[in-house]
Amino acid sequence: MQPKEGWTLKIGELSKATGASIRSLRYYEKQGLIAPVRTESGYREYHKFAVEQVKTIRLYLNLGLSTEQIAGFLHCVLMNEEAFCREVLPVYRQKLKEIDEQIQTLVRIRSNLEERIQSILSERTDNESTEGTNDEH
Amino acid sequence: MQPKEGWTLKIGELSKATGASIRSLRYYEKQGLIAPVRTESGYREYHKFAVEQVKTIRLYLNLGLSTEQIAGFLHCVLMNEEAFCREVLPVYRQKLKEIDEQIQTLVRIRSNLEERIQSILSERTDNESTEGTNDEH
DNA sequence: ATTGACTCTGACATTAATGTCACGGTCTAT
DNA sequence: ATAGACCGTGACATTAATGTCAGAGTCAAT
Numbered sequence: 001m002q003p004k005e006g007w008t009l010k011i012g013e014l015s016k017a018t019g020a021s022i023r024s025l026r027y028y029e030k031q032g033l034i035a036p037v038r039t040e041s042g043y044r045e046y047h048k049f050a051v052e053q054v055k056t057i058r059l060y061l062n063l064g065l066s067t068e069q070i071a072g073f074l075h076c077v078l079m080n081e082e083a084f085c086r087e088v089l090p091v092y093r094q095k096l097k098e099i100d101e102q103i104q105t106l107v108r109i110r111s112n113l114e115e116r117i118q119s120i121l122s123e124r125t126d127n128e129s130t131e132g133t134n135d136e137h
Numbered sequence: 138m139q140p141k142e143g144w145t146l147k148i149g150e151l152s153k154a155t156g157a158s159i160r161s162l163r164y165y166e167k168q169g170l171i172a173p174v175r176t177e178s179g180y181r182e183y184h185k186f187a188v189e190q191v192k193t194i195r196l197y198l199n200l201g202l203s204t205e206q207i208a209g210f211l212h213c214v215l216m217n218e219e220a221f222c223r224e225v226l227p228v229y230r231q232k233l234k235e236i237d238e239q240i241q242t243l244v245r246i247r248s249n250l251e252e253r254i255q256s257i258l259s260e261r262t263d264n265e266s267t268e269g270t271n272d273e274h
Numbered sequence: 275a276t277t278g279a280c281t282c283t284g285a286c287a288t289t290a291a292t293g294t295c296a297c298g299g300t301c302t303a304t
Numbered sequence: 305a306t307a308g309a310c311c312g313t314g315a316c317a318t319t320a321a322t323g324t325c326a327g328a329g330t331c332a333a334t
Contacts, residue, residue: 110236303307
């Protein structure tokens with residue numbers, strides 16, 4: 001049964017669509033990050049939006065945030081329940097601050113790295129004229 | 138024995154100077170991230186540079202990099218063995234790419250968050266004139 | 275009705291980073 | 305030389321995220 005129009009996914013389909021393992025999807029659910037409904041027979045039924053949601057979750061996870069941290073603001077970011085979210089404003093602000101810090105940190109690392117690269121490059125062209133300056137990719 | 142001039146640290150001192158636990162410092166060593174020398178009696182003796190090194194390590198760890206990944210380029214970043222580092226250039230470039238992606242992602246998340254905040258704020262002043270517009274900090 | 279692909283739950287395993295505890299050696303001051 | 309603070313190793317525990325496996329139910333097609 002191909003996902004027809006704007007429909008629901010079973011867990012295996014969602015897994016393939018997002019790259020997250022089935023195991024992980026169930027884990028995310030237990031952590032309160034996604035909430036599929038259930039069919040009569042107990043199968044998980046995911047809204048099509050879940051694809052984006054899960055991708056977002058994985059993205060956060062890759063940045064070193066924990067499911068707990070993510071859970072702290074994800075229902076607001078993902079679902080559009082602004083009304084419900086008013087009380088959550090300080091949380092947003094806090095997150096914003098944290099993200100800013102992370103960005104700063106990354107930028108610092110980035111320029112550090114770039115400096116290193118530059119210094120290697122300049123030393124190289126210094127000693128060995130131009131040999132192996134090719135990008136190997 | 139206070140660290141006099143440009144001297145060495147024992148593990149406890151390094152721990153206090155960096156915020157990393159003694160346990161973690163030993164772990165970093167086992168992972169090949171730092172290499173203190175040993176006194177006759179077997180005590181670890183850290184160079185004063187180790188303070189910066191460890192801070193850098195923790196920074197990377199906080200960004201979700203593993204000790205293994207860090208080890209992959211840290212000897213180059215930390216020690217100034219550029220000559221030895223030439224072969225490691227592609228690794229640098231790869232990292233740089235990853236970091237750029239992470240930054241991009243974060244920036245995206247950031248503006249998403251900011252949008253949310255704005256929309257909550259505007260909705261609020263929309264409905265309730267000016268009540269509770271105070272920052273709760 | 276039977277098969278095969280999919281799903282469910284639950285349990286156990288694993289990896290990374292860290293904590294903690296036990297037991298023993300070291301260093302310094304008294 | 306004895307105490308107290310520090311250090312060494314090794315073992316076991318823990319947390320987070322994920323893998324894997326077992327036993328059973330579901331669904332679709334034949």
